[in-house]
Amino acid sequence: MWPLFHGRGAPKWQLWLEAVQTAVRIRDVARAAHHHGARLRWFDFDEVKNGVTPSGGEPFLRPLNSVELTKRHALRKLGALRFLALSVANRESLVFLAPETDVDSPVVFAADSALACGGVPGSGRTLALTAPHHGSEANKAAYTTVSRATANVVWVRSDGNYKKRPGPAFLGEKSRVCTLCRGGGASKQTVRLDDTPSGWTLAPGVRGCNCE
Numbered sequence: 506m507w508p509l510f511h512g513r514g515a516p517k518w519q520l521w522l523e524a525v526q527t528a529v530r531i532r533d534v535a536r537a538a539h540h541h542g543a544r545l546r547w548f549d550f551d552e553v554k555n556g557v558t559p560s561g562g563e564p565f566l567r568p569l570n571s572v573e574l575t576k577r578h579a580l581r582k583l584g585a586l587r588f589l590a591l592s593v594a595n596r597e598s599l600v601f602l603a604p605e606t607d608v609d610s611p612v613v614f615a616a617d618s619a620l621a622c623g624g625v626p627g628s629g630r631t632l633a634l635t636a637p638h639h640g641s642e643a644n645k646a647a648y649t650t651v652s653r654a655t656a657n658v659v660w661v662r663s664d665g666n667y668k669k670r671p672g673p674a675f676l677g678e679k680s681r682v683c684t685l686c687r688g689g690g691a692s693k694q695t696v697r698l699d700d701t702p703s704g705w706t707l708a709p710g711v712r713g714c715n716c717e
Contacts (some may be wrong), residue, residue: 547574550597570622610704620647625654631704638661642672659705661696671716681714683689688717
């Protein structure tokens with residue numbers, strides 16, 4: 506029987522198996538989107554890591570840590586394992602901004618990123634920002650990055666009921682809300698925010714974070 510283990514000591518066949526499984530998931534998502542008439546877009550994280558300014562997307566949703574690949578971008582040749590690893594590494598999660606307009610307050614979708622890219626906009630309005638990796642302490646650097654950019658933010662966290670999440674960094678934020686708080690016995694809720702002239706606020710009836 507072949508050993509089943511992960512990490513640095515994982516056998517090459519195990520890494521290839523995980524790569525193939527990742528490729529299948531990517532293909533299934535892309536195929537479903539195509540069949541529903543969606544436009545498929547590809548973004549490169551490494552471009553920004555190497556000093557290129559983020560670009561692409563739409564005026565209403567822009568990347569903060571990647572470059573949208575278009576016909577003018579040459580695709581680098583990557584090994585199969587390296588190429589697929591880009592899609593599963595939390596630190597390379599793509600971050601998008603719905604920018605502030607005359608009538609809309611800004612929103613940042615952080616995915617599982619620690620926001621090492623910076624680029625979080627400062628604003629006189631309260632920014633809505635999804636808590637990276639469900640409020641995991643492994644992403645604590647994100648809260649420092651955001652605090653340097655703006656003092657006005659409401660953190661929105663979705664998760665199940667897990668012992669280690671959220672971590673102290675998330676719990677140290679003044680304005681936060683969860684779909685399901687850890688402990689306390691409260692039921693799961695739909696998080697709704699109202700966009701006011703001063704920015705995002707909790708809608709009436711929405712409970713703020715009360716994680717224990």
